[in-house]
Amino acid sequence: MKRNHYIIIGIICFVMTVGICVQVKTVDSLNTNSGVQSMAENKLRDNVLKAKEKYEASYEKLEKSMNELESLRKTAAADNNEATSIEEKISEANKLLGLTEIKGKGVVIELDDSKLVKSNEDMNDFIVHDLDLLEVVNELFNAGAEAVSINGQRIISTTAINCSGNIVKVNDEKLGVPFEIKAIGYPDKLYGALTRPGGYLELMEDDGVSVSISKSDDISLPKYNGVYQNDYMQVAE
Protein backbone atom coordinates (compact mmCIF):
# COMPACT_ATOMS: atom_id res chain seq x y z
CA MET A 1 0.00 0.00 0.00
CA LYS A 2 2.71 2.41 1.00
CA ARG A 3 4.84 1.37 -1.96
CA ASN A 4 1.90 2.13 -4.30
CA HIS A 5 1.66 5.67 -2.90
CA TYR A 6 5.31 6.33 -3.58
CA ILE A 7 4.99 5.12 -7.16
CA ILE A 8 2.00 7.42 -7.76
CA ILE A 9 3.75 10.40 -6.19
CA GLY A 10 6.83 9.57 -8.27
CA ILE A 11 4.77 9.56 -11.47
CA ILE A 12 3.10 12.86 -10.56
CA CYS A 13 6.46 14.48 -9.86
CA PHE A 14 7.84 13.19 -13.17
CA VAL A 15 4.85 14.50 -15.16
CA MET A 16 5.06 17.88 -13.45
CA THR A 17 8.77 18.18 -14.11
CA VAL A 18 8.26 17.36 -17.77
CA GLY A 19 5.44 19.92 -17.85
CA ILE A 20 7.68 22.58 -16.35
CA CYS A 21 10.46 21.81 -18.81
CA VAL A 22 8.08 22.15 -21.76
CA GLN A 23 6.73 25.40 -20.36
CA VAL A 24 10.19 26.84 -19.79
CA LYS A 25 11.14 25.98 -23.35
CA THR A 26 7.96 27.60 -24.74
CA VAL A 27 8.47 30.76 -22.75
CA ASP A 28 12.07 30.88 -23.89
CA SER A 29 11.24 30.63 -27.58
CA LEU A 30 8.37 33.11 -27.30
CA ASN A 31 10.60 35.55 -25.47
CA THR A 32 13.37 35.49 -28.05
CA ASN A 33 10.83 35.76 -30.87
CA SER A 34 8.93 38.68 -29.48
CA GLY A 35 12.19 40.27 -28.39
CA VAL A 36 13.46 40.28 -31.95
CA GLN A 37 10.07 41.37 -33.27
CA SER A 38 9.65 44.28 -30.94
CA MET A 39 13.16 45.42 -31.75
CA ALA A 40 12.42 45.30 -35.48
CA GLU A 41 9.08 46.95 -34.80
CA ASN A 42 10.62 49.75 -32.78
CA LYS A 43 13.07 50.38 -35.55
CA LEU A 44 10.25 50.44 -38.10
CA ARG A 45 8.22 52.77 -35.91
CA ASP A 46 11.25 55.01 -35.67
CA ASN A 47 11.72 55.02 -39.43
CA VAL A 48 8.06 55.81 -40.03
CA LEU A 49 8.31 58.78 -37.67
CA LYS A 50 11.47 59.97 -39.37
CA ALA A 51 9.88 59.67 -42.83
CA LYS A 52 6.87 61.64 -41.55
CA GLU A 53 9.07 64.38 -40.12
CA LYS A 54 10.97 64.51 -43.36
CA TYR A 55 7.72 64.93 -45.25
CA GLU A 56 6.66 67.78 -42.99
CA ALA A 57 9.98 69.51 -43.47
CA SER A 58 9.76 68.98 -47.24
CA TYR A 59 6.21 70.29 -47.26
CA GLU A 60 7.35 73.55 -45.69
CA LYS A 61 10.00 73.81 -48.36
CA LEU A 62 7.36 73.13 -51.01
CA GLU A 63 5.09 75.85 -49.65
CA LYS A 64 7.99 78.28 -49.71
CA SER A 65 8.82 77.46 -53.33
CA MET A 66 5.14 77.75 -54.32
CA ASN A 67 4.85 81.16 -52.68
CA GLU A 68 8.03 82.33 -54.33
CA LEU A 69 6.79 81.13 -57.71
CA GLU A 70 3.50 82.94 -57.22
CA SER A 71 5.16 86.24 -56.40
CA LEU A 72 7.59 85.84 -59.31
CA ARG A 73 4.62 85.26 -61.62
CA LYS A 74 2.87 88.33 -60.31
CA THR A 75 5.96 90.50 -60.73
CA ALA A 76 6.64 89.17 -64.22
CA ALA A 77 3.05 89.76 -65.28
CA ALA A 78 2.70 93.14 -63.61
CA ASP A 79 2.78 95.56 -66.53
CA ASN A 80 1.38 93.40 -69.28
CA ASN A 81 -2.35 92.83 -69.72
CA GLU A 82 -2.08 89.51 -71.48
CA ALA A 83 0.37 88.18 -68.89
CA THR A 84 -1.80 89.43 -66.03
CA SER A 85 -4.83 87.59 -67.36
CA ILE A 86 -2.86 84.33 -67.66
CA GLU A 87 -1.48 84.83 -64.16
CA GLU A 88 -5.00 85.27 -62.82
CA LYS A 89 -6.10 82.07 -64.55
CA ILE A 90 -3.22 80.18 -62.91
CA SER A 91 -4.24 81.48 -59.47
CA GLU A 92 -7.85 80.49 -60.12
CA ALA A 93 -6.75 77.04 -61.30
CA ASN A 94 -4.66 76.53 -58.15
CA LYS A 95 -7.71 77.42 -56.09
CA LEU A 96 -9.80 74.84 -57.99
CA LEU A 97 -7.03 72.27 -57.57
CA GLY A 98 -7.39 72.60 -53.80
CA LEU A 99 -3.92 74.07 -53.40
CA THR A 100 -5.21 76.96 -51.28
CA GLU A 101 -7.18 77.13 -48.06
CA ILE A 102 -10.77 78.09 -48.65
CA LYS A 103 -13.33 79.82 -46.43
CA GLY A 104 -17.02 80.19 -47.12
CA LYS A 105 -20.57 78.93 -46.66
CA GLY A 106 -21.74 75.36 -46.60
CA VAL A 107 -22.51 72.44 -44.31
CA VAL A 108 -20.66 70.42 -41.70
CA ILE A 109 -21.51 66.75 -41.24
CA GLU A 110 -20.37 64.67 -38.30
CA LEU A 111 -20.38 60.88 -38.39
CA ASP A 112 -19.46 58.65 -35.49
CA ASP A 113 -19.62 54.96 -34.66
CA SER A 114 -22.68 54.10 -32.63
CA LYS A 115 -22.22 53.90 -28.87
CA LEU A 116 -25.28 51.67 -28.60
CA VAL A 117 -23.93 48.40 -29.92
CA LYS A 118 -25.51 45.44 -28.22
CA SER A 119 -23.29 42.40 -27.95
CA ASN A 120 -25.61 40.19 -30.00
CA GLU A 121 -25.72 42.55 -32.97
CA ASP A 122 -23.32 42.88 -35.86
CA MET A 123 -20.69 45.51 -35.06
CA ASN A 124 -20.36 46.21 -38.79
CA ASP A 125 -23.69 47.99 -38.98
CA PHE A 126 -22.71 50.52 -36.37
CA ILE A 127 -19.39 51.80 -37.58
CA VAL A 128 -18.59 54.30 -40.30
CA HIS A 129 -16.97 52.61 -43.31
CA ASP A 130 -14.89 53.90 -46.19
CA LEU A 131 -17.83 53.24 -48.51
CA ASP A 132 -20.08 55.43 -46.32
CA LEU A 133 -17.69 58.36 -46.72
CA LEU A 134 -17.47 57.76 -50.47
CA GLU A 135 -21.28 57.86 -50.73
CA VAL A 136 -21.67 60.98 -48.59
CA VAL A 137 -18.99 62.86 -50.56
CA ASN A 138 -20.68 61.78 -53.81
CA GLU A 139 -24.04 63.10 -52.54
CA LEU A 140 -22.42 66.39 -51.56
CA PHE A 141 -21.01 66.88 -55.06
CA ASN A 142 -24.36 65.89 -56.51
CA ALA A 143 -25.92 68.65 -54.40
CA GLY A 144 -23.47 71.16 -55.85
CA ALA A 145 -20.63 71.17 -53.31
CA GLU A 146 -17.64 73.09 -54.65
CA ALA A 147 -15.03 71.81 -52.20
CA VAL A 148 -15.06 69.04 -49.58
CA SER A 149 -12.73 67.90 -46.82
CA ILE A 150 -12.77 65.00 -44.35
CA ASN A 151 -10.91 65.48 -41.06
CA GLY A 152 -8.47 67.94 -42.58
CA GLN A 153 -7.94 66.00 -45.83
CA ARG A 154 -9.07 67.96 -48.88
CA ILE A 155 -10.89 65.87 -51.49
CA ILE A 156 -9.26 66.40 -54.90
CA SER A 157 -9.81 64.71 -58.27
CA THR A 158 -7.46 61.83 -57.44
CA THR A 159 -8.45 61.32 -53.80
CA ALA A 160 -9.16 57.69 -52.88
CA ILE A 161 -11.16 56.77 -49.80
CA ASN A 162 -10.39 53.26 -48.66
CA CYS A 163 -9.57 51.28 -45.56
CA SER A 164 -6.78 49.18 -44.18
CA GLY A 165 -8.16 46.90 -41.51
CA ASN A 166 -10.57 49.01 -39.51
CA ILE A 167 -8.90 52.33 -40.27
CA VAL A 168 -10.17 54.62 -43.00
CA LYS A 169 -7.60 56.23 -45.27
CA VAL A 170 -8.18 59.39 -47.29
CA ASN A 171 -5.36 60.61 -49.55
CA ASP A 172 -3.41 57.72 -48.01
CA GLU A 173 -3.65 59.33 -44.55
CA LYS A 174 -5.19 57.36 -41.70
CA LEU A 175 -8.27 58.97 -40.19
CA GLY A 176 -10.30 57.94 -37.18
CA VAL A 177 -13.82 58.64 -35.90
CA PRO A 178 -15.52 60.99 -35.44
CA PHE A 179 -15.45 62.06 -39.08
CA GLU A 180 -16.05 65.73 -39.76
CA ILE A 181 -16.99 66.36 -43.38
CA LYS A 182 -16.99 70.00 -44.43
CA ALA A 183 -18.45 71.13 -47.75
CA ILE A 184 -18.45 74.56 -49.38
CA GLY A 185 -21.58 75.34 -51.41
CA TYR A 186 -25.07 76.83 -51.14
CA PRO A 187 -25.99 75.80 -47.56
CA ASP A 188 -29.76 75.36 -48.03
CA LYS A 189 -29.30 73.22 -51.12
CA LEU A 190 -26.60 71.04 -49.54
CA TYR A 191 -28.60 70.65 -46.34
CA GLY A 192 -31.84 69.89 -48.16
CA ALA A 193 -30.28 67.30 -50.45
CA LEU A 194 -28.38 65.52 -47.71
CA THR A 195 -31.32 65.31 -45.31
CA ARG A 196 -33.92 64.22 -47.87
CA PRO A 197 -35.91 61.09 -46.99
CA GLY A 198 -34.14 58.01 -48.33
CA GLY A 199 -30.84 59.88 -48.56
CA TYR A 200 -27.63 58.22 -47.54
CA LEU A 201 -27.42 60.02 -44.17
CA GLU A 202 -30.84 58.71 -43.23
CA LEU A 203 -29.79 55.19 -44.23
CA MET A 204 -26.73 55.46 -42.01
CA GLU A 205 -28.76 56.78 -39.11
CA ASP A 206 -31.22 53.90 -39.46
CA ASP A 207 -28.24 51.58 -39.27
CA GLY A 208 -27.33 53.08 -35.93
CA VAL A 209 -24.48 55.39 -36.93
CA SER A 210 -24.48 58.72 -35.11
CA VAL A 211 -25.14 61.44 -37.72
CA SER A 212 -25.42 65.21 -37.44
CA ILE A 213 -25.47 67.96 -40.07
CA SER A 214 -25.58 71.73 -39.75
CA LYS A 215 -25.44 74.75 -42.05
CA SER A 216 -22.74 77.32 -41.53
CA ASP A 217 -21.69 80.65 -43.04
CA ASP A 218 -18.17 80.34 -41.79
CA ILE A 219 -16.44 77.12 -42.81
CA SER A 220 -12.79 76.84 -43.57
CA LEU A 221 -11.27 73.96 -45.52
CA PRO A 222 -7.58 73.10 -45.48
CA LYS A 223 -5.57 72.90 -48.67
CA TYR A 224 -4.49 69.60 -50.17
CA ASN A 225 -1.31 68.61 -48.39
CA GLY A 226 0.13 66.48 -51.17
CA VAL A 227 1.31 67.05 -54.71
CA TYR A 228 -0.33 66.33 -58.06
CA GLN A 229 1.46 63.46 -59.75
CA ASN A 230 1.57 63.72 -63.50
CA ASP A 231 4.16 61.09 -64.35
CA TYR A 232 2.15 59.00 -66.79
CA MET A 233 -0.05 61.45 -68.62
CA GLN A 234 0.82 64.18 -71.05
CA VAL A 235 -1.25 66.67 -72.94
CA ALA A 236 -2.76 65.30 -76.16
CA GLU A 237 -4.07 67.46 -78.93
Place this chain on the structure above:
Amino acid sequence: MCLTIGIICILLVSVVFVQVKTVDVIENSGVSTMRESELRSELASWKAKNEEIENTIKENEESIEEYKTQTQTEQGTLGLLNQDLQKAYMSLGYTNVKGQGIEITVSDGNKRVGYGDLLVLVNELKYAGAEAISINDERIVANTDIVDVQSKFILVNTQRVMSPYVVKAIGDSKYLESAINIKGGIKDELEAEGKNISYVLSDEILINKYNGNLEINYGE
Protein backbone atom coordinates in the same frame (compact mmCIF):
# COMPACT_ATOMS: atom_id res chain seq x y z
CA MET B 1 8.62 12.31 4.69
CA CYS B 2 5.04 13.10 3.76
CA LEU B 3 5.65 16.75 4.64
CA THR B 4 8.64 16.96 2.31
CA ILE B 5 6.67 15.46 -0.55
CA GLY B 6 3.79 17.86 0.15
CA ILE B 7 6.11 20.88 0.01
CA ILE B 8 7.70 19.68 -3.23
CA CYS B 9 4.23 19.22 -4.75
CA ILE B 10 3.14 22.72 -3.75
CA LEU B 11 6.34 24.19 -5.16
CA LEU B 12 5.95 22.34 -8.45
CA VAL B 13 2.32 23.35 -8.81
CA SER B 14 3.06 27.01 -8.20
CA VAL B 15 5.95 26.95 -10.70
CA VAL B 16 3.58 25.50 -13.29
CA PHE B 17 1.03 28.24 -12.61
CA VAL B 18 3.61 30.99 -12.92
CA GLN B 19 4.79 29.54 -16.21
CA VAL B 20 1.30 29.23 -17.64
CA LYS B 21 0.60 32.85 -16.72
CA THR B 22 3.81 34.00 -18.40
CA VAL B 23 2.92 32.19 -21.61
CA ASP B 24 -0.52 33.80 -21.54
CA VAL B 25 0.89 37.29 -21.22
CA ILE B 26 3.36 36.76 -24.02
CA GLU B 27 0.73 35.42 -26.39
CA ASN B 28 -1.47 38.43 -25.79
CA SER B 29 1.23 40.70 -27.16
CA GLY B 30 1.61 38.29 -30.09
CA VAL B 31 -0.21 40.60 -32.52
CA SER B 32 3.25 41.98 -33.19
CA THR B 33 3.53 40.21 -36.54
CA MET B 34 0.49 42.07 -37.87
CA ARG B 35 1.68 45.37 -36.53
CA GLU B 36 4.98 44.85 -38.24
CA SER B 37 3.52 44.37 -41.72
CA GLU B 38 1.30 47.38 -41.15
CA LEU B 39 4.32 49.44 -40.20
CA ARG B 40 6.11 48.27 -43.31
CA SER B 41 3.36 49.43 -45.64
CA GLU B 42 3.13 52.69 -43.72
CA LEU B 43 6.84 53.26 -44.20
CA ALA B 44 6.63 52.43 -47.91
CA SER B 45 3.81 54.91 -48.41
CA TRP B 46 5.70 57.71 -46.63
CA LYS B 47 8.80 56.97 -48.67
CA ALA B 48 6.80 57.25 -51.89
CA LYS B 49 5.26 60.53 -50.71
CA ASN B 50 8.68 61.90 -49.85
CA GLU B 51 9.94 61.06 -53.30
CA GLU B 52 6.93 62.76 -54.92
CA ILE B 53 7.27 65.91 -52.88
CA GLU B 54 11.01 66.17 -53.46
CA ASN B 55 10.47 65.87 -57.21
CA THR B 56 7.90 68.64 -57.09
CA ILE B 57 10.20 70.90 -55.05
CA LYS B 58 12.92 70.33 -57.63
CA GLU B 59 10.53 71.21 -60.46
CA ASN B 60 9.47 74.35 -58.62
CA GLU B 61 13.06 75.39 -58.06
CA GLU B 62 13.82 74.94 -61.74
CA SER B 63 10.74 76.98 -62.53
CA ILE B 64 11.87 79.74 -60.14
CA GLU B 65 15.23 79.82 -61.89
CA GLU B 66 13.47 80.17 -65.25
CA TYR B 67 11.32 83.03 -64.01
CA LYS B 68 14.44 84.77 -62.72
CA THR B 69 16.29 84.46 -66.02
CA GLN B 70 13.68 84.37 -68.80
CA THR B 71 11.25 87.14 -67.95
CA GLN B 72 13.29 89.99 -69.43
CA THR B 73 11.35 89.71 -72.67
CA GLU B 74 7.58 89.68 -73.04
CA GLN B 75 7.84 86.53 -75.11
CA GLY B 76 9.76 84.76 -72.37
CA THR B 77 7.25 85.80 -69.71
CA LEU B 78 4.24 84.69 -71.72
CA GLY B 79 5.93 81.40 -72.57
CA LEU B 80 6.54 80.56 -68.91
CA LEU B 81 3.06 81.62 -67.80
CA ASN B 82 1.38 79.61 -70.53
CA GLN B 83 3.46 76.58 -69.61
CA ASP B 84 2.33 76.85 -65.96
CA LEU B 85 -1.28 77.36 -66.98
CA GLN B 86 -1.16 74.31 -69.22
CA LYS B 87 0.22 72.22 -66.34
CA ALA B 88 -2.53 73.39 -63.97
CA TYR B 89 -5.20 72.79 -66.61
CA MET B 90 -3.89 69.26 -67.22
CA SER B 91 -4.31 68.45 -63.50
CA LEU B 92 -7.79 70.01 -63.49
CA GLY B 93 -8.92 67.90 -66.43
CA TYR B 94 -9.22 70.82 -68.85
CA THR B 95 -7.01 69.22 -71.53
CA ASN B 96 -7.10 65.97 -73.49
CA VAL B 97 -4.43 63.66 -72.13
CA LYS B 98 -2.73 60.46 -73.22
CA GLY B 99 -0.46 57.87 -71.66
CA GLN B 100 -0.20 54.24 -70.56
CA GLY B 101 -3.11 52.80 -68.67
CA ILE B 102 -6.14 50.56 -68.74
CA GLU B 103 -9.47 50.47 -70.56
CA ILE B 104 -12.18 48.64 -68.64
CA THR B 105 -15.57 47.71 -70.04
CA VAL B 106 -18.38 47.11 -67.57
CA SER B 107 -21.83 46.15 -68.77
CA ASP B 108 -25.20 44.98 -67.55
CA GLY B 109 -25.51 41.20 -67.34
CA ASN B 110 -28.11 39.29 -65.38
CA LYS B 111 -27.99 42.28 -63.11
CA ARG B 112 -27.85 45.96 -63.95
CA VAL B 113 -24.68 47.94 -63.29
CA GLY B 114 -25.51 50.63 -60.73
CA TYR B 115 -23.90 53.96 -59.88
CA GLY B 116 -22.30 52.35 -56.81
CA ASP B 117 -20.36 49.92 -59.00
CA LEU B 118 -18.86 52.77 -61.01
CA LEU B 119 -18.21 54.82 -57.86
CA VAL B 120 -16.24 51.96 -56.30
CA LEU B 121 -14.42 51.17 -59.56
CA VAL B 122 -13.30 54.78 -59.96
CA ASN B 123 -12.21 54.88 -56.31
CA GLU B 124 -10.11 51.72 -56.79
CA LEU B 125 -8.43 53.25 -59.83
CA LYS B 126 -7.63 56.41 -57.87
CA TYR B 127 -6.15 54.32 -55.07
CA ALA B 128 -3.95 52.59 -57.65
CA GLY B 129 -2.59 55.99 -58.67
CA ALA B 130 -4.69 56.84 -61.73
CA GLU B 131 -3.85 60.37 -62.90
CA ALA B 132 -6.85 60.76 -65.22
CA ILE B 133 -10.11 58.78 -65.49
CA SER B 134 -13.18 58.92 -67.70
CA ILE B 135 -16.46 57.00 -68.00
CA ASN B 136 -17.90 56.94 -71.52
CA ASP B 137 -15.83 60.06 -72.26
CA GLU B 138 -17.12 61.93 -69.20
CA ARG B 139 -13.94 63.08 -67.43
CA ILE B 140 -13.74 62.45 -63.68
CA VAL B 141 -12.84 65.80 -62.08
CA ALA B 142 -12.66 67.08 -58.49
CA ASN B 143 -16.43 67.46 -58.01
CA THR B 144 -17.70 64.66 -60.25
CA ASP B 145 -20.83 62.93 -59.00
CA ILE B 146 -22.11 59.54 -60.17
CA VAL B 147 -25.80 58.93 -59.51
CA ASP B 148 -28.65 56.65 -60.51
CA VAL B 149 -31.83 58.10 -61.91
CA GLN B 150 -34.80 55.92 -60.98
CA SER B 151 -32.58 52.83 -61.39
CA LYS B 152 -32.85 53.33 -65.14
CA PHE B 153 -29.72 55.17 -66.13
CA ILE B 154 -26.64 56.75 -64.64
CA LEU B 155 -25.54 60.37 -64.66
CA VAL B 156 -21.85 61.27 -64.52
CA ASN B 157 -21.21 65.03 -64.22
CA THR B 158 -25.00 65.28 -64.80
CA GLN B 159 -24.49 63.73 -68.26
CA ARG B 160 -26.36 60.55 -69.09
CA VAL B 161 -24.19 57.45 -69.64
CA MET B 162 -25.38 53.97 -70.58
CA SER B 163 -24.12 50.39 -70.50
CA PRO B 164 -21.61 49.33 -71.72
CA TYR B 165 -19.52 51.67 -69.60
CA VAL B 166 -16.01 52.22 -70.91
CA VAL B 167 -13.84 53.33 -68.02
CA LYS B 168 -10.41 54.59 -69.05
CA ALA B 169 -7.57 55.40 -66.67
CA ILE B 170 -4.02 56.66 -67.19
CA GLY B 171 -1.32 55.58 -64.75
CA ASP B 172 1.05 52.67 -64.10
CA SER B 173 -0.85 50.02 -66.06
CA LYS B 174 0.43 47.16 -63.87
CA TYR B 175 -0.84 48.86 -60.70
CA LEU B 176 -4.14 49.68 -62.35
CA GLU B 177 -4.53 46.10 -63.55
CA SER B 178 -3.84 44.59 -60.14
CA ALA B 179 -6.30 46.97 -58.50
CA ILE B 180 -9.05 45.50 -60.70
CA ASN B 181 -7.77 41.96 -60.92
CA ILE B 182 -6.86 41.28 -57.30
CA LYS B 183 -8.49 38.15 -55.84
CA GLY B 184 -11.79 39.16 -54.26
CA GLY B 185 -11.47 42.59 -55.89
CA ILE B 186 -13.94 44.50 -57.99
CA LYS B 187 -13.69 42.20 -61.03
CA ASP B 188 -14.51 39.11 -58.95
CA GLU B 189 -17.22 41.00 -57.13
CA LEU B 190 -19.02 42.31 -60.23
CA GLU B 191 -18.81 38.92 -61.94
CA ALA B 192 -20.22 37.18 -58.87
CA GLU B 193 -23.14 39.61 -58.96
CA GLY B 194 -23.90 38.74 -62.58
CA LYS B 195 -22.38 41.80 -64.27
CA ASN B 196 -19.80 41.79 -67.06
CA ILE B 197 -16.33 43.26 -66.78
CA SER B 198 -13.29 42.99 -69.03
CA TYR B 199 -10.21 45.11 -69.61
CA VAL B 200 -7.23 45.73 -71.86
CA LEU B 201 -3.96 47.44 -70.99
CA SER B 202 -2.55 49.93 -73.45
CA ASP B 203 0.42 52.25 -73.90
CA GLU B 204 -1.75 54.82 -75.59
CA ILE B 205 -4.91 55.55 -73.65
CA LEU B 206 -6.55 58.79 -74.75
CA ILE B 207 -8.82 60.61 -72.32
CA ASN B 208 -10.91 63.58 -73.33
CA LYS B 209 -11.04 66.83 -71.42
CA TYR B 210 -13.83 67.88 -69.08
CA ASN B 211 -16.58 69.70 -70.94
CA GLY B 212 -17.89 71.67 -68.00
CA ASN B 213 -16.45 74.43 -65.90
CA LEU B 214 -15.25 74.12 -62.33
CA GLU B 215 -16.28 77.03 -60.16
CA ILE B 216 -16.01 78.18 -56.59
CA ASN B 217 -18.72 80.74 -55.83
CA TYR B 218 -19.37 80.15 -52.15
CA GLY B 219 -15.81 80.26 -50.88
CA GLU B 220 -12.82 82.53 -51.01
